[in-house]
Each structure stands twice: as C-alpha cells, then as structure tokens.
Amino acid sequence: MLNGDPLGRWRRAVGLNVILVTVGFVSIPTLVAQVTSSKQVISGPLQIPKGPARAGFDVTRLNTENFGAFEPFYVTETRLLGHAFKEGKVAADTRLLVTETATGKLALLTDQMAYHHLAQGRDGGKDWMATF
C-alpha cells in the first residue's frame, strides 16, 4: 500500500512538485503576456468604465473617435544623445522633449511624441512617463 510506503510518498511529492513547477512555467509566460505591448493596448475594443467621475469631468464630452490611432511609445532601449548626434540620427536643431529619470535626463523627439502622445519606461528600477 502506497500510504505506508516512504518511497511512494517521496515519489508522490516529487510528482506533485513537477506538476507545480510545470504549472508555474506555463502560468508565468501567460501572466507576462498579459502585461501589454504598445500595440496590444490599442488593438482591443475600447472600454470606458461607468464612472465615477471627478468633479469637472463630463464624460459626455469625451470624443474617442481616434482610439487606436496613436500607439504609445513603451521605451525598452535608449542611447547617448551625443552618439545619436554623431551618427546623424538627430541634428543640432532637432526638437526634443526632455524628462528626468532615475538615472538622468532622457530626451524624446518632439515630432515622434506628437504622434505617440506618451512614452513610458523603466530606468534605474523606477518607472517614468512623459506625456505630450
């Protein structure tokens, strides 16, 4: 009988652990996939909650016709502005929007931000966001 069998108990424990680890490996990528790409956030159906509203906000004046038209800029890599300048990727008169992150100043191209409307990322272990 397995209940009285130490080896059987060991085998059941290992089997259970294998199952748990397998479930974990399956679940973690799924959970990660739920955390959003910039395309993903604007590709699903528009969802507007039913309130509540902060004083001064009239949801009947909200126009959502352009939902999905502007992909946000979720920043995953940056480079030294000086290098980008030397390589000709930006010019001396290229217009920038400059914010501060945990590790220093970060520039975004004004022309690109006029489309994205917002950029966000993580730097030095802290989130940052710029809106335009």
Next chain:
Amino acid sequence: MVCNSGTSLVPTINGKTHHFYHVGIHDALFVMQDAETRTLWNHITGEAVYGPLAGRSIGPMSNLLHMTVQQALGMDPATRVAISDQTYFAGGRRFGTASRGARVGGGGSGENAAMTDRFAATLGKEDRRRPRMDIGLGIWTGTTSRYYPIERIRARGEAFIDRIDGKTILIYVEAVSNTPAALFVDARSATRDGRVVRLDDGSRVESGVLTDRTGRRRPVERPQQMFTRWYGFSLTFPGCEVFGGAR
C-alpha cells in the same frame, strides 16, 4: 500638437507599473487611459478623472522641457535619447520605418493655429480672458497657477524677473529653441543680450545653463512649467492668474 502641453509623471500605482495610452479627447486635450483599470487620466496633472481610480494621482509630477539637441547636450552631455520607429526628419534626412496616424486637432502649429470642429466640440466653458490658441508659459505650484502670454514676455524684452509664492523666478524666451521657460534665481532684474540672459547679480543663463559671476555652473531649479496654449492651461487650471491681466 494642438495643445502643445506636456509633463512628466510616474506610472506606478500601488507599486505596480500601469500601461498608458491615448484614448480620446476632452476639453480639446488628449485623455489617457491605463490598461490595468481602464481609468481615464488628465495627462497634464496626472489626476484620474473617470473610472475606478478617479481622484487618484500618478506622480510626483515634474517638467518636460522643450529644447534642441544642441541645448540638451550643452546642459548635460550624459543625456540619453529614446527613438521609436515612427518616421521623423533630422538634418534633411528621413528616419524611421513607420508612418502612421495623421496629425489631428488643428491646422498649423504656431500662434495662428486653428482648432478643428471635432476638437472644439469637446470643450467645456472656455475662459475668454485670452484667445483660445494663444501661446505662452504656464507655471503652477501647490497654491498658484499663472499663465504668461508669449507676447507679454516678448514685450518685456524676452527676459524679466517675477515672483511666485514668495520665490523669485526668471521668465525668459530661450534663444535657441524660441520657447518660453522659467527658473528660480536670486536676481532682481534680467536683460537679454543676444543669446544670453544677464542677471543683475552677475550670473547668466544661456541655453538653459546657469552660471554665476565667476563662470561656474550652478544647479538649475525650475518651477513646474509648461509651454502651452491658453485653452489647455485655463481649462486645466480654472481661474488661473494671467500675467499682465486679461486681454
């Protein structure tokens, strides 16, 4: 960009990163939404205006400053840049592989820009003290919000000293980017001398860099500020002060 207004916020709520995106227009300003709760947020103040988190704020808020590459490198050579795949032009060359989304909202981007009817339909009760599309510098603290029309900054020689909440500020037009800006100073008067703003205490400001009378760079502190259009600032900060009074 119609409203020309931007700021820096922190998209962390209860220790978790929330993912934001443009969802629509209200008061002719873009409204953002977060994917995690579908709450709608004011993109200038970081306040949640509608939805499950209404009343919350994401911050602390800080400045998003307009400048050129030349200025940015002069201020801090360690500045980094993030460039997306969206098409842009630099030095006469085109970069980027994605060209999507037409500019919406208005015709033109200067002081004579107009607002489309679609944007105008989202406006609430407007503040008529200044023209709707007037351009200027908006400054705000915990207790004061004040708008400096660009024409009045220019009329004061593009550099002058003012006070807000008991602190002295320099209001000036940055020569390289031609955008208005403000920073805290200790001076009593300021004059524009070409690309340099000279303060009566011997310090000077050039391309956003403050140096003292000995030429040593000094740290720059700025009030919360925004290069903005009147309608955007006045609807975000109802009853704000207007430097020089109403039109």
